[in-house]
Amino acid sequence: MLRILVVLALLLAKPVVAQDRAFVLQAPATLVETGFLKHLLPRFSLKTGIRISVSAQTGDARLGDDGTPVFQQGDTVWRFASSGDADANVFEAWLLSDVGKRTIEAYAPNGNALFSSDVTETVVIATVASSGDLALGEETSLTQCGRCHVVNETNRMNAIGSTPSFALMRTFPDWQARFETFFMLRPHAAFTQVIDVTEPFPEHLPSPIVPIEVTVEEVEAITAYVGSIAPANLGSPIQIQ
Template structure:
């Protein structure tokens, strides 16, 4: 099958599988690497995204609102192969980018099997983290930079994304301090985070798929100090097997 014929086949298959007809203002066009379609990954992801959000995904070769393929922010991996998301301005395309990079999106991708998942960044274990910083600045910075996804405290409980863990829940992690001190190295943060004087600027060919998070180390230290002041969320007693 020629490349053009494969593309037309992908468009036909995914137009059907992306979900039922939806309102014209809740849709976007996606140009996706045919290899992901052949593997069945997109047939697995798109209907679940559409069911969750009510947004229709229209597959279109060439110019589109969003591209998933070579270049862009790393989003999908299988072995040594990595596919990235381009930068998007269409709000529905941005919503898909955020979903695919979120914890729910990653779990959905991993549930397909076949070795597919999000690109992994390893963080060294056993490092000691010094906790200093301004608690007031930390709360403000956390709400500003992290609150669009995570529940930081009661003030943004209704504005965060429910699929992401709250600060209180993450405070239960044994390595919570290392996670917060190097969060930009953990998926999916590296794809859209810039730390002044620490991270490299985004590659022009691999820009942030969403509005980037930009902060300096003073804010990172302050957030770490603020999280240290939080009481870990009560997750309840472990379930006892019968």
């Protein structure tokens, strides 16, 4: 973002010399054939004085599937990658500016907008079904994790209030990865041993509390049990007036 702001500042501060400023943009035929670039590039050149030639083979910059996300076409996110050409960097900054975004959104042949400047990407984390023993998972969770966490209603009054409950952690997008590797995450690594997996505590760094000792089977069972818990209902976001 800082680089983009600097580029825009330099663009506004210096006089435009159109005949000295140009670069070649590599773009695939599928994008060129939409007519979008014939809408986009002349408007950029009119604003900045930088001419852009389009090539299907090579260029100083390219639109494709790698680089900075700049616009979206249906389910396809188009990305911009530059070899470092100064004028290409100005184009990237313009695409991400408010003016560039409005220009992208304005391309609507027959009244249908084909491209969007919203390139927010949703990260989908797959949840793999666990075959762990649910009964064992609940028992181990209450015995080992219930010292600090609320596992379910049976230990609600015995846990530490400052630690997140299992139901709350179940709302985390990466809950499964967290539970499968909890023994490696802070602060658990300091006092947790997985039999035949983790190294013994160093003699000069003993566990600060009575150690938690579990087997691989019990870790799998805990994860399976958490997967069976309904995520906590966190309600609607707070509206600040």
